[in-house]
Amino acid sequence: MDAVRVRVDRDLCIGVGNCVAYAPTVFELDEENKAVVLDPASVDDDTLLEAAKSCPESAILVEDDEGNQLYP
């Protein structure tokens, strides 16, 4: 898999922080307790996908570099 893009749907995020636990270099909770994306390239793609799957709200969207949705 080539470079992937990661986005967080702020309307869905409830600030549980699973994603931060999985990939603290990629996700961080902001002052509204919503996850923001830091540096997706700092971990491998499998870790990114695992972090996305750890989100109970499916708020983490993973796309390939052509915009095709990989998850969820």
Ligand code: SF4
């Ligand atoms: S795991 Fe999902 S709900 Fe929890 S902080 Fe991350 S994006 Fe938000």
